[in-house]
Amino acid sequence: MNNSEMNIDGKAIQFPIFTGSENKKAMDISKLRAETGYVTLDYGLKNTAVTKSSITFLNGEEGILRYRGYPIEQLAEKATFLEVAYLLIYGELPTQTELDTFISGVTNHTLIHENMKKFFEGYPQHAHPMGVLASMTCALSSFYPESLDPSLNEKSVDQTILRLIAKTATIAAWSFKNSVGHPVMYPQNRLDFSANLLYMMFAKPTEEYVINDKVVSALNKLLILHADHEQNCSTFTTRVVGSSQASLYAAVSAGIMALWGPLHGGANQAVVEMLQKIYDDGGASKANIDKWILRFKDKDSGQRLMGFGHRVYKNFDPRATIIKKAADEVMEDLNVDDPLLDIAKQLEYAALNEDYFIERKLYPNVDYYSGLLYRAMGIPVDMFTVMFALGRLPGWIANWKEMVEEGQPITRPRQIYIGEKKRDFVPLEQR
Numbered sequence: 001m002n003n004s005e006m007n008i009d010g011k012a013i014q015f016p017i018f019t020g021s022e023n024k025k026a027m028d029i030s031k032l033r034a035e036t037g038y039v040t041l042d043y044g045l046k047n048t049a050v051t052k053s054s055i056t057f058l059n060g061e062e063g064i065l066r067y068r069g070y071p072i073e074q075l076a077e078k079a080t081f082l083e084v085a086y087l088l089i090y091g092e093l094p095t096q097t098e099l100d101t102f103i104s105g106v107t108n109h110t111l112i113h114e115n116m117k118k119f120f121e122g123y124p125q126h127a128h129p130m131g132v133l134a135s136m137t138c139a140l141s142s143f144y145p146e147s148l149d150p151s152l153n154e155k156s157v158d159q160t161i162l163r164l165i166a167k168t169a170t171i172a173a174w175s176f177k178n179s180v181g182h183p184v185m186y187p188q189n190r191l192d193f194s195a196n197l198l199y200m201m202f203a204k205p206t207e208e209y210v211i212n213d214k215v216v217s218a219l220n221k222l223l224i225l226h227a228d229h230e231q232n233c234s235t236f237t238t239r240v241v242g243s244s245q246a247s248l249y250a251a252v253s254a255g256i257m258a259l260w261g262p263l264h265g266g267a268n269q270a271v272v273e274m275l276q277k278i279y280d281d282g283g284a285s286k287a288n289i290d291k292w293i294l295r296f297k298d299k300d301s302g303q304r305l306m307g308f309g310h311r312v313y314k315n316f317d318p319r320a321t322i323i324k325k326a327a328d329e330v331m332e333d334l335n336v337d338d339p340l341l342d343i344a345k346q347l348e349y350a351a352l353n354e355d356y357f358i359e360r361k362l363y364p365n366v367d368y369y370s371g372l373l374y375r376a377m378g379i380p381v382d383m384f385t386v387m388f389a390l391g392r393l394p395g396w397i398a399n400w401k402e403m404v405e406e407g408q409p410i411t412r413p414r415q416i417y418i419g420e421k422k423r424d425f426v427p428l429e430q431r
Contacts (some may be wrong), residue, residue: 008036022057039414050231051239055088055398058230063315067228068092081223082106082165082193083329085394089154089161089401096118102162103192109166110187111195113143114169120178129386130260132175137168138253147247159405160248161397168252168393169193172386173200180242194219197390202378214333215377218326219387220364225319226388228395230312234258234265238396239403240411255396256389265385265392268371271307272381275340275372284342293350307368308351309361319366327373336376344372393398 002017016028057066065072086094174184203209238255259265281289296305351357
């Protein structure tokens with residue numbers, strides 16, 4: 001291992017250089033404060049690797065995303081969501097026997113305790129589904145108190161993982177039913193994960209629900225593409241909470257809450273709202289689009305181009321290409337004539353061909369087309385982030401599991417204090 005030398009206050013300090021399997025390099029400053037009294041200041045942790053991980057590799061400059069070494073393009077095309085979930089959580093693609101056992105385990109836990117139905121009755125109909133999902137996920141620990149034991153053995157952890165994947169999907173679907181005032185639909189264990197989720201969301205007790213294979217396939221792709229994305233805000237939150245030895249339910253609930261923010265999981269909702277705003281202003285005409293493009297270029301207009309560019313990707317988001325194709329296929333199959341899609345395509349063309357956007361690397365990201373695809377499926381805007389959470393669940397679990405198994409210490413970052421220096425207390429009557 002090589003070292004890097006840093007001169008601090010006239011003293012030469014050696015820091016080990018760590019190189020990852022894809023040749024990413026990091027300076028190990030774990031002993032910086034102990035040896036020098038200094039800490040680093042890194043707003044948003046943009047330059048700080050908070051852990052070593054073998055789960056996901058992301059190269060934003062080249063537009064590469066791999067789960068456990070497998071390219072996202074291959075997984076989205078050839079794998080099922082539960083197959084990818086197993087890969088992320090346990091490190092390898094499952095054998096047929098392993099996959100059958102895993103699917104059976106998830107399927108056998110899709111029901112939630114009947115007492116939890118009373119919780120749904122307590123929420124107002126207008127409650128945001130993300131708030132319901134987060135609180136109900138945390139509430140699962142009340143029904144499985146053994147999960148609170150930080151010394152859980154491998155079998156107990158596996159059981160909690162199966163329950164979480166299965167029951168979170170049911171909770172998500174029921175939160176949607178609650179928001180539209182419909183009776184809940186119990187899971188159908190004859191269906192696969194994606195088909196079952198759609199059934200619980202859209203089936204009604206008054207009529208037969210017909211499964212659309214293309215919609216199921218598109219949802220499977222969406223869930224896979226969202227399954228993990230390195231140390232993003234919600235994943236890091238899950239690790240932070242889990243580092244206190246909180247239960248997996250609590251850690252994932254915290255991850256859901258972090259995902260809820262509009263700068264994270266709410267981005268695809270913001271895209272649809274932007275497109276709707278453009279449409280309401282003048283339709284999908286080229287003149288109206290050109291007018292809005294000028295607004296996006298004008299930094300004083302207050303108008304942000306949502307769904308373009310990415311904190312990590314400095315090239316085309318590889319997930320966006322897959323989602324765009326799936327969206328086109330679903331809309332053609334369902335005969336959806338969505339003017340917002342026309343607007344989206346015109347904006348994309350401008351971004352890919354005008355110097356202003358090219359120079360700023362404002363390429364469409366995964367959020368740009370995922371919202372339109374959800375919309376075509378009949379999923380309302382408030383549920384977009386819930387669907388994102390269901391996809392990201394295996395990544396949260398995998399990161400929690402990796403952290404626990406490695407025995408990582410509780411997360412406790414430092415700060416630079418900039419408040420008042422020591423001062424004496426002033427009695428109330430003298431203030």
